[in-house]
Amino acid sequence: MSARRPGPVAPHGAAPHLVALVSAAMCFLAVCALEAANGAARVSGAWSGGMEGAATVRVPAPEGRSVAAPLAVAALATLSGAPGVADARLLDADETAALVAPWLGGAPDPATLPLPLMIDVTLADPPPAPGAVQARLDAAAPGALYDDHAAWRAPLEQAAAAFRRLAFWSVALMGLALAAMVAAAAHASLAGAAATVRTLRLIGAQDAYVARAFERPIALRALIGGAAGAPAAALALSMAPLDLGAGLGDAASWSPQIAPILAAPLACAALAWLTARLTILLMLRQAP
Amino acid sequence: MWRGDGVIAFEAAAFRYGDHAVLRDVTLRLAPGSLHFLTGRSGAGKTTLLRLIYLALTPAAGSVAVMGAETATLNAAARAALRRRMGLVLQDCDLLEHLSIRDNIALPLRIAGRDPRARQGDIIELARWVGLDDRLVALPRELSSGERRRAAVARAVMTAPELVIADEPTGDVDEEAAGRILELFLELNRAGATVLVATHDLSLIRKAQGRAQARTLRLEGGAIIRAGAAL
Numbered sequence: 092m093s094a095r096r097p098g099p100v101a102p103h104g105a106a107p108h109l110v111a112l113v114s115a116a117m118c119f120l121a122v123c124a125l126e127a128a129n130g131a132a133r134v135s136g137a138w139s140g141g142m143e144g145a146a147t148v149r150v151p152a153p154e155g156r157s158v159a160a161p162l163a164v165a166a167l168a169t170l171s172g173a174p175g176v177a178d179a180r181l182l183d184a185d186e187t188a189a190l191v192a193p194w195l196g197g198a199p200d201p202a203t204l205p206l207p208l209m210i211d212v213t214l215a216d217p218p219p220a221p222g223a224v225q226a227r228l229d230a231a232a233p234g235a236l237y238d239d240h241a242a243w244r245a246p247l248e249q250a251a252a253a254f255r256r257l258a259f260w261s262v263a264l265m266g267l268a269l270a271a272m273v274a275a276a277a278h279a280s281l282a283g284a285a286a287t288v289r290t291l292r293l294i295g296a297q298d299a300y301v302a303r304a305f306e307r308p309i310a311l312r313a314l315i316g317g318a319a320g321a322p323a324a325a326l327a328l329s330m331a332p333l334d335l336g337a338g339l340g341d342a343a344s345w346s347p348q349i350a351p352i353l354a355a356p357l358a359c360a361a362l363a364w365l366t367a368r369l370t371i372l373l374m375l376r377q378a379p
Numbered sequence: 380m381w382r383g384d385g386v387i388a389f390e391a392a393a394f395r396y397g398d399h400a401v402l403r404d405v406t407l408r409l410a411p412g413s414l415h416f417l418t419g420r421s422g423a424g425k426t427t428l429l430r431l432i433y434l435a436l437t438p439a440a441g442s443v444a445v446m447g448a449e450t451a452t453l454n455a456a457a458r459a460a461l462r463r464r465m466g467l468v469l470q471d472c473d474l475l476e477h478l479s480i481r482d483n484i485a486l487p488l489r490i491a492g493r494d495p496r497a498r499q500g501d502i503i504e505l506a507r508w509v510g511l512d513d514r515l516v517a518l519p520r521e522l523s524s525g526e527r528r529r530a531a532v533a534r535a536v537m538t539a540p541e542l543v544i545a546d547e548p549t550g551d552v553d554e555e556a557a558g559r560i561l562e563l564f565l566e567l568n569r570a571g572a573t574v575l576v577a578t579h580d581l582s583l584i585r586k587a588q589g590r591a592q593a594r595t596l597r598l599e600g601g602a603i604i605r606a607g608a609a610l
Contacts, residue, residue: 099475099478099486099489099490286473287475289473290473290474290475291486291490292459292462293433293435293462293467293469293473294462294463294467294486294487294490294534295459295460295461295462295463295464295465295487295490295491296459296490297455297456297459298455298456298459300490375455376455
């Protein structure tokens with residue numbers, strides 16, 4: 092078999108090789124950013140999911156009494172008939188103590204620390220409007236407080252959304268940096284091959300033909316660099332102690348996702364190809 | 380093949396490099412299938428005139444039309460399409476240094492989107508005709524200046540262009556090779572191509588006039604001062 096036919100433009104200068112290096116670095120960082128955002132979303136989702144569909148009602152002990160049974164019974168009765176409430180159950184003393192034990196370092200002594208009564212509410216779909224439930228409780232059991240955990244869920248979801256935005260802008264900036272590098276490389280390559288380009292055009296080469304001669308090697312180098320950088324990021328993340336979802340079950344367990352690892356090198360190659368093509372075509376248009 | 384009114388038509392065309400007017404008032408018309416030699420002293424503007432034809436320059440005044448297209452109005456795609464209908468032999472040969480002589484000769488085929496492997500026989504035959512059949516795998520830097528010029532000639536005629544423009548095609552080549560190059564041009568001309576050769580080589584013109592109906596154009600003072608059959 093004959094050897095591969097050389098292209099019409101000889102590889103020129105170090106700039107295309109730098110594209111591979113920059114692409115590797117950008118893919119590494121992009122995969123880290125995407126996987127971090129993905130991990131944060133999974134942890135946030137697991138936390139929110141655990142709280143979703145449930146609410147609690149806290150019935151404080153009236154002053155001078157250690158229990159609030161009559162109020163709790165009234166609250167239970169109100170909740171049982173409320174729309175959007177599937178079930179309501181009064182926690183016993185041990186269950187209530189277990190809830191606060193992690194914060195106090197052990198079960199509290201009811202004699203010294205009176206605990207409110209807690210009602211565990213299972214919500215239906217759709218859940219009730221918190222204001223409506225609270226209004227019913229105010230009427231039937233003054234002092235009872237309805238908590239649908241929104242105050243806990245919101246910051247988590249906001250944090251996850253912030254991570255996603257951060258990842259998006261990080262990836263966008265990395266893309267911009269890669270595009271700038273590719274544009275510089277294409278510019279240098281074309282300038283270094285000015286005589287060759289002149290000859291090709293005199294023989295009748297269209298600008299697109301000339302651009303292809305430059306864009307292919309650059310895109311290939313971006314792909315090779317990305318193919319090295321993306322798996323390296325996955326490896327580094329796998330080795331890092333990032334068990335953010337510990338104790339939250341499988342829904343929160345984190346491991347590198349394959350999609351960013353596959354997509355990042357292809358995206359880098361596509362971006363490099365497009366940037367090189369546009370740069371070359373623009374330069375050729377400016378130099379008829 | 381262009382059969383319109385003049386493959387090349389200059390109408391009061393002028394061109395200047397800065398303050399230096401090279402061409403002042405060139406009017407000429409080359410008929411389809413004609414053979415012309417362009418003469419004139421060094422610096423007379425022969426190369427500039429050829430550059431106006433192969434679309435490397437546009438006239439500062441007047442007009443230049445090639446195969447019916449006014450060159451100043453063409454976009455990049457149209458310029459490229461028109462150049463693919465031409466064969467150019469330029470003074471500095473413009474071979475691609477990283478390609479073998481075979482690939483250089485085949486380059487117009489690649490640019491035209493044709494597969495050079497299907498034309499290997501023609502490439503070898505052409506190389507044999509210009510005396511380079513034993514140098515097909517060599518790189519241009521391994522060739523003498525005369526061999527480089529012959530390679531450029533072979534490349535220019537590879538696609539049997541409608542218009543052949545040659546700028547001193549026989550400079551640096553021996554008499555025998557010059558004769559073969561002339562023979563190539565005459566053969567293309569007989570096949571209907573229009574051929575315009577800028578040269579100082581009067582013996583080449585005499586030989587051509589002995590073999591074909593060749594006209595001579597002389598550039599002087601920025602204008603064509605003589606267009607005739609006799610030298």
